[in-house]
Structures are given as C-alpha cells and as structure tokens.
Amino acid sequence: MLDMPIAMELASFSPLTTHAVVLAGGAGSRITPLPSSSIPKALLPIANRPMIFYALFSIHRAHIPSASVFVSAEFRNQIETYVNEIYVKDPLVKALQWSLTCEFLVRDEEGGTADALRILDGADAHATTLVVLSSDYVGNISIERVLQHHIDTLATATVTLVRQKCTPVQVPKQKGKASKKPAQSSTYSVTNYAMLSDEHRLLALISPSDLTNNKVIVRPTLTRRYDSIKLCSDMYDPHVYVFHKMTVRYVLRLFPAISSVRFDLVPYLARRQHTLQRTAETLDWPYPGEQLVVNALVLDATSTYAKRANTVEHFLATNAEVASGCINTFLSPSDDPPERPKKGKKSERKLPFVTAGEKVSVSPDSAVAHNVTAGHRTSVKKSVVGPNCKLGSNVKINGCVLMQGVVLEDGVNLSSCVVCDDAVIGHNSTLKDCRVAAGIVVSPESEVSDKDFTGAQEDVYGLGDIEFV
Structure with missing residues (x-):
C-alpha cells in the first residue's frame, strides 16, 4: 500500500519545502584547549572565517530559506550576533542575493543531537524534508544534489558518504631483497564500516568501536534479502544527513531513548528498513513509498572535499586545505573557477x-x-x-x-x-x-x-x- 499524499508531496520537491538544522551546541571536548570561555567551538576560525560559516553557506547556496541553529545557552548571544550581523555582510554571502532566515534554539547540554530535533520550534512548519549538518562540517558537497537524490529515491533518510583517498606510505624493506625504489602501500584512516547493497541502500553504518571481537556481524535477514552486500571501510561520514520530517518526528516521539543522530537514529532506521513493511499494524508510520528506505549517496574524494574540524589534527588540516584553495570554486558566487594566484617572483607579490x-x-x-x-x-x-x-x-x-x-x-x-x-x-x-x-x-x-x-x-x-x- 502506498501513502500517496506523502509520496506526491515529495515528488514535487523544491528547496522551499526543505528546512535546515545546524548543530552548534557542542562543547568541543575533542578539540581542547582551542575553545574557551569567550570563543565557542562553532566560532573557531577556518581560514579566517568562523567554522559555522561553511555549514551555513552550504545551506544558503542551496536556496534553502530557513534554518534552526542549535546552540548552548552560554554562547547563544555570540553565535546569534555573528550570524545576524557579520555572516550576512560577508562578500560571498552578499553575492548570493537571496536570504537565509535563522532561528536560534538552546540545546540541552545533557541531551544528544537527536534530542535537538525534538524541540524544533515551528520554523520548519512549511517543510517536508530536513537537512541536518554539524557546525564543524567544512566542504564543497552540493546540498542540492543530496536533496535531489533523496527525493528521487523516495528515501526516508539519506546519508552522505565520501570515499576516502588512499595515502601512500613507505613499507619497510625486507631483509635480503634489494630494490631501486622504496616499496609503497596505500592507507586511509578507518572511521566507519558501511554496509551497502548494490543499489547503495545503507544496510548498516558501524563505528570501529562497535565491532564484536574485531568482526562485523551480518544479520541473517540481510543475507536472505540481498544477493550482494558490500562492506566498505573507506567511507568517511561528514555528518550531512537528509530526513523525511514526518518519519523522524514519529520515530523520535515513539522512542525517547534515541539521543544521537549518528549513533542512534541512523542505525535504527537502517535496521528497521529490513523488517518494517506496510501492514495493517504499521500504516501509521508516515514514511514515503511502500517501504522505509535508507540510502547512501557515495561521493568520490577526488572531486569532493568534506571534513569535520572536530579534532586538533583535523582543525589544522582543514585550515591548511581551505587556505590553499581546495573549495574556492564552491565558495565563488560565479560559475567560473576563481583565478589562481600567479606564481611570479616573490618580489612581485604584494x-x-x-x-x-x-x-x-x-x-x-x-x-x-x-x-x-x-x-x-x-x-x-x-x-x-x-x-x-x-x-x-x-x-x-x-x-x-x-x-x-x-x-x-x-x-x-x-x-x-x-x-x-x-x-x-x-x-x-x-x-x-x-x-x-x-x-x-x-x-x-x-x-x-x-x-x-x-x-x-x-x-x-x-x-x-x-x-x-
């Protein structure tokens, strides 16, 4: 059975039916001692712009008209002042020539990221779709592309994943073996194990800390349902999510124990898509289409830059990479790539x-x-x-x-x-x-x-x- 009103509502997607959520209430415990009593994590600089600028600009660039910014009570005034008085005057923002309306909601410091979604204050009344980003996200992911993929597939949730580039590393030479060049291998930091179907359904997203004896357990329901399952260890999750609003509201109301978007809500929806079908018992589940669908939009790191500046190491790396111009084309209001600075002689540079x-x-x-x-x-x-x-x-x-x-x-x-x-x-x-x-x-x-x-x-x-x- 198909819930036609919701399916038709989603098919007529436009940015005006989307509401954004920016999670900026974190204390930054993984990035100490950089945040202080006067500077919250969300306002730490990335290439001389506050960190939150990049999440807001990504939303703004996608023509999304409104956003709820979740902040701590301690830093609400600072973040609100930045957004309303400084962000709007940034030359890159002024060049967009359309507005983004933000409301600021205080997030309970004891609560998780999913708890923030429970207290949306009505600014999302017009929306059928929620896009959720962390304030420490920095990248050039096209939010329009993620939203269009979400709508086209009648998904309940879409998780954006970036396939990491391998970094060459030196391999110690074995004794007794001579070689002209030092041996090299490729490596990357494993941050998630993503279980995907051939159609890029996200079957599970597992953190390395959640492994059982360093093993990934595959449920029998998955092997019976899918002919082929890929287990990927090279997927980076930059915390760019899209949800069908009514479904998320329903699930969060039904299960108060769900506290984190990444560690509770997404895994729960991924599990339930294998077991929940349209039956007489579940007709009140307001997901679109005939079944609950959790998709992964997999992007390639060769053309996509996405990082969370949530550790000192990532903060340094993100500053260096953005300063070098890795997302200049995304930030430029023109469709043409900005000119690279001419090398020239040092004496000629200003x-x-x-x-x-x-x-x-x-x-x-x-x-x-x-x-x-x-x-x-x-x-x-x-x-x-x-x-x-x-x-x-x-x-x-x-x-x-x-x-x-x-x-x-x-x-x-x-x-x-x-x-x-x-x-x-x-x-x-x-x-x-x-x-x-x-x-x-x-x-x-x-x-x-x-x-x-x-x-x-x-x-x-x-x-x-x-x-x-």
Whole structure:
C-alpha cells in the first residue's frame, strides 16, 4: 500500500519545502584547549572565517530559506550576533542575493543531537524534508544534489558518504631483497564500516568501536534479502544527513531513548528498513513509498572535499586545505573557477601585511588576515594568520594556525601549532605540535614538542618593550 499524499508531496520537491538544522551546541571536548570561555567551538576560525560559516553557506547556496541553529545557552548571544550581523555582510554571502532566515534554539547540554530535533520550534512548519549538518562540517558537497537524490529515491533518510583517498606510505624493506625504489602501500584512516547493497541502500553504518571481537556481524535477514552486500571501510561520514520530517518526528516521539543522530537514529532506521513493511499494524508510520528506505549517496574524494574540524589534527588540516584553495570554486558566487594566484617572483607579490620588514615571505597556500605586522626575515608557510597579529623578526611559521591578536616575538619558530587569541610566544622559542590556549604567555627560549599550554601564565610581562618593524 502506498501513502500517496506523502509520496506526491515529495515528488514535487523544491528547496522551499526543505528546512535546515545546524548543530552548534557542542562543547568541543575533542578539540581542547582551542575553545574557551569567550570563543565557542562553532566560532573557531577556518581560514579566517568562523567554522559555522561553511555549514551555513552550504545551506544558503542551496536556496534553502530557513534554518534552526542549535546552540548552548552560554554562547547563544555570540553565535546569534555573528550570524545576524557579520555572516550576512560577508562578500560571498552578499553575492548570493537571496536570504537565509535563522532561528536560534538552546540545546540541552545533557541531551544528544537527536534530542535537538525534538524541540524544533515551528520554523520548519512549511517543510517536508530536513537537512541536518554539524557546525564543524567544512566542504564543497552540493546540498542540492543530496536533496535531489533523496527525493528521487523516495528515501526516508539519506546519508552522505565520501570515499576516502588512499595515502601512500613507505613499507619497510625486507631483509635480503634489494630494490631501486622504496616499496609503497596505500592507507586511509578507518572511521566507519558501511554496509551497502548494490543499489547503495545503507544496510548498516558501524563505528570501529562497535565491532564484536574485531568482526562485523551480518544479520541473517540481510543475507536472505540481498544477493550482494558490500562492506566498505573507506567511507568517511561528514555528518550531512537528509530526513523525511514526518518519519523522524514519529520515530523520535515513539522512542525517547534515541539521543544521537549518528549513533542512534541512523542505525535504527537502517535496521528497521529490513523488517518494517506496510501492514495493517504499521500504516501509521508516515514514511514515503511502500517501504522505509535508507540510502547512501557515495561521493568520490577526488572531486569532493568534506571534513569535520572536530579534532586538533583535523582543525589544522582543514585550515591548511581551505587556505590553499581546495573549495574556492564552491565558495565563488560565479560559475567560473576563481583565478589562481600567479606564481611570479616573490618580489612581485604584494605582501598581506600592514607593515613588513625586509625579506619577508608568505607562501601562496597561506592566509593572512587584516592588520598583521611582520619584522625582518619572517617566513609564513602553509599557515593561517588571524587579524591583529604581530610577528617579530626572524620568525618562522610552518603549518600553523594563529588566531587573532597573537604575538610572536623575535626568533620564534613554530611548526604544526595552534595558538589561540591574544597568546604571546616569547623570543627565540621553538614549538612543534603544540596547542597554546587563549591569553597564555610562553616563556622566552622555550623548546617544547607536543604540549598543551593551558595553565597559569608564565613570565607575564608587558608588551611595551617589544619592537615591531
């Protein structure tokens, strides 16, 4: 039996029947010590734009008219002010020439992501479809494409997966075997095991931590129902989901124990699609079509960039990749790809500093914000430098993120570090793989690797005797 009103409603899809949900209430426990009492995770910078910009822009670009942004009570005013006063004035947003209306809802800190969907405040009244993103999502996935796939297949839920690229790694040479070139293998980080049918039905999405004795258990109902099942370990889940609104509302009302979208709601729907059919007992389930369908839209990493900046490692990598221009075409309001910066001679390039000394260099894959000063012989490579930073002379920065107001004194050498707002690194210090919390002062001539600087400030001194060219 077919629920015709719902099926016909979905067939006439347009962005105007879609409502977006952005989950921005997380505390960022996996990315400490970067968030602080003054800066929530959602406003941490990615290539000098707040992290939440990229989720909002993806929704906005898809012509979706409205979004509910779930925030913590502590940071509601900050995030609301950014969206209503700063996001709307961004040149990329103004170029879209249509509006996105956002409401801000406080998410219970004890609740999960699915709990947030239970308290949608009526802004989604017009919608038949919900698209759900995390505020730490950064990428160039076309939300229109995901929505169209969802509608075309009469799906109850659509999960976007990105097939990861393999990274070459060196393989140790075996004794007694000579070779001209070192042996190489390919690897990727396993974040999920996705069980798919030939038609890309998502049969299960399993986290490595949920394996039973390092084994994936396949239910007999699946082997009886599907002739072929693929188990994929190279699928990355960037948390871009689409749901049939009425079904999700029904399920969440029926099962209050469902708390997480990723770990409860999606697995539950994936399981039930094998056992739930239209019968006299289940006619009140409002899913479209003759059966509940959970689909996977599988995208290739060669043409798709998608990452969650939810760890320090991913935060650094995402900053570097976005600063290098990996999603410039997606961000550009024009259909034409933006021009790449000309290589030319270093002397011909305009340096992005308010004032700069002699022999200062910035690599093309770096991003430097406004009102930054640099002393003599300072080098910035593969890094993001926030506004109002002061870089002394003989400073070397490689693969780093400096947030706003950071001071690096003369002779500082940083590699793969994150330095938060208003921190000071004392002269002739060398830091590698370190995280420096907001306002911290690192002692001069420190040589440290892999450390979180979060404690009481060391050697606090005035900045009046620091001279910048």
